[in-house]
Amino acid sequence: MLRKLIKYEILADYKKYGATFAAMLLVSCLLLFFDKMTSWINNNLFMKLITGVLGALFMALVVVVCSMVMVFATMRFYKNLVRDEGYLMHTLPVPTWMLIVSKLIAVYIWTILVAFAVGICSGIAFGEPFWLFEMIGSIPEVITEAREIFGDGGYNQLRTFIIYMGIFFVLLPAMGMLHIYFSFALGNLFNRHKLGMSVLMFFVVYIAEQIISSVFMMFVSSDIMRSVMDSQTSTAIPDERMFGYMNEAMLVSIIFSVIFSVGYYIAAERIFAKKLNLE
Amino acid sequence: MLLECKNLCKSYGTKIALNNVNLNIERGRIIGLLGPNGSGKTTLIKILSGILTASSGEALISGNPIGIETKKIxxxxxxRTYLSEWMTVRQAVNFFKDFYDDFSEETAYDMLERLNISPADSLKTMSKGTKEKVQLILVMSRHAELFLLDEPIGGVDPAARDYILKTILTNYNENASVIISTHLISDVENILDEVVFLKYGCLMLHKTVDEIREENGKSVDALFREVFAC
Structure with missing residues (x-):
């Protein structure tokens, strides 16, 4: 059933994404073409102007494409589970967690596809179609250089930091979307102005999350804060220690993200399963 | 017993939408759920379908509390229109086929053909009435045990109304029951076996149509007008 739900999530939005990817590909091809033309026809102001406009358009499209996953996913969740379509979705013989998880998995699928599309189109636009693969290929070289610069200890800390960063970025879409889903679930509890209350709840939850994080950060990672404060006045701290502090801070952020995401998920699932209140 | 409601209550803040409703429905019946606006008809149907949670009391369908098992039957x-606008009629049929084991694709396409609705048509470009017809076709193409129809003929023309009522009559089996909520009593009266009157969230009357005619000497429509006279 989960696979079927995901299938319909993808079917619901593939045309919108497809059209945006096609537009981005077209602009990137045009940008490459006019850039080559400009280099062949020296100092042609018109060509330079077109290339500049296309470059700005391409950058705008990249921003739109990168932000559209969250926008489309939010709209889809609202329309599909909270508004009229919810009358069908909530009467399907599937558990509530599947409805939420299918939407979350769709967000990840679209995020990966958007990342690929932006990577490929950027390569075309800047005349380096294989830059992504070249960058991946140069990783061993970068590792060797990093080991030389930071030493074995510093390099190990840097590697851990990069892994933590990777985990954090993987968690990022889930964190954002579960916060939004939870806000919609809270908004659903009100008998009137559900959308307005959902927006209000989003900010209330965000502020609460920031307060809780800050308070915990002050207690849990006071050592990190003190070390960073000390480093402002003393001489430069060694790379190994600096990366160590950064890793600790990153790990705390990841733990908080996981705790909040799991909390939002459980709360949203329970509310939609037990306190569903469609208009 | 197909449906059992025991002391079912639903309130929205201080407003009581359903007040201690006790109702038993057997299999093979067509029941008219009747009452003025705000009497609790839609609330009762929403609770039975799993869209709303009752404040207190219990509802059992085929012996199961409202949940995944009852949603299957x-x-x-x-x-309201609940189909996604990005879908074509064919995709909507496939959606029902994917999620409901008791859905008959053949029945759905047969009914669509009779109403001249093309499976390739997009739901986005359809009129509200046509969308409602598609929805009814999808809902009635299931071999479900309990059909809950909330105002099924409210938004369609009289000609389609007859077809819809005929569809309801021919598409449910003796093992299933149909609960129809409507204001258009005279239109549905001929197909009803029983009626349930709701007023201010309370169950006022639950009788067979024959009993009403024999005991009250009136049609359901006439009795409704008398009971709910303003």
């Missing part, structure tokens, strides 16, 4: 038609 309940076919629900809400009073």
């Amino acid at each position: 309940v076919s629900y038609l809400p009073e």
